[in-house]
Amino acid sequence: MGFGDYPKEYNPSVHGPYDPARFYGKPDTPFGQVKISELGSWFARRNKSPQALAGVFSRAWWRWQHKYVQPKKVGIAPFFQLLAGSMTFFYVINYGKMKHHRNYKYH
């Protein structure tokens, strides 16, 4: 599987047009329905290769795109979400420097 290829499980004659937001592999229990005791085995079953990790981010990106950016008449929500997300991200990466601006020594 090189760059720009479809996932191995994707079969056009069965799945129809390719949906980049969709996972075409064998579905496991959704993360929200996993019991705490089964969490270890659930993570053990996951494919932790770099390609699979990239696929996770790609699918999340496209799910967000399909939900908030790609509809015909979108509002300003995706822009505000990007704004809030980038603010949080840059706050986190700059936290080491921000820390020195604290006003109180004890909390």
Next chain:
Amino acid sequence: MFSRVALRSAAARQSTALVARGSASAASGSRDEVNFPRPVRGEPGKVRLGFLPEEWFQFFHSKTGVTGPYTFGVGLATYLCSKEIYVMEHEYYTGLSLLVMVVFAAKKLGPNIAAWLDKEVDTIEKDWNQSRTDTIKGLEDAVEAEKTAQWRAQGQELLIQAKKENVLLQLEAAYRERLMQTYSEVKRRLDYQLEKSNLERRLAQRQMVDWIVTNVTKAITPDQEKATLDRCIADLSALAARK
């Protein structure tokens, strides 16, 4: 010749490729429309406060009630600020003023820009559909024109039939005219013959009468004339005596 061979081999290769593709798709299964429906472009997801997904609030509703997510947000912010995990340095106040400006602009200009953008979206969609609707309309018009042309062609058949009848009528008229011509010509000739024979007979009769009269007049001698005259006088006198 070579080019033809090349063409034929190319066609054969193409057909085998098509067959191979068809068999491959047939072997690997049919389209699963139930679990993998064709994706459709839906409505945008709902958000609250401009960017927080509605699902986040719904997630809280069953556990904390309607105000729960807001309480959680305020509590989290209070915690972050109180412990100075979120540090309020000079940029924080810049951010506050920017936030006020952004929210004010979004509230003030948002509806107008949204209406304008929606109008643009509709225009673009209409433009993209234009050629398709035009094609459909053109084809419908062509079908209508074809039906009219067929109707006209049926009219042409009627016209041809009428013309044929017309020609037949003309032929009939010409036939009758010639028949009449023949009749009158024959009658003229017969009249001529009749007239001719009548004339001949009349002429011959007159000739014969003339000849007979001439000969008879020639045959009368003076004695006979005198005797006849005497006889006439005697008859006259006899007639006069009887009176």
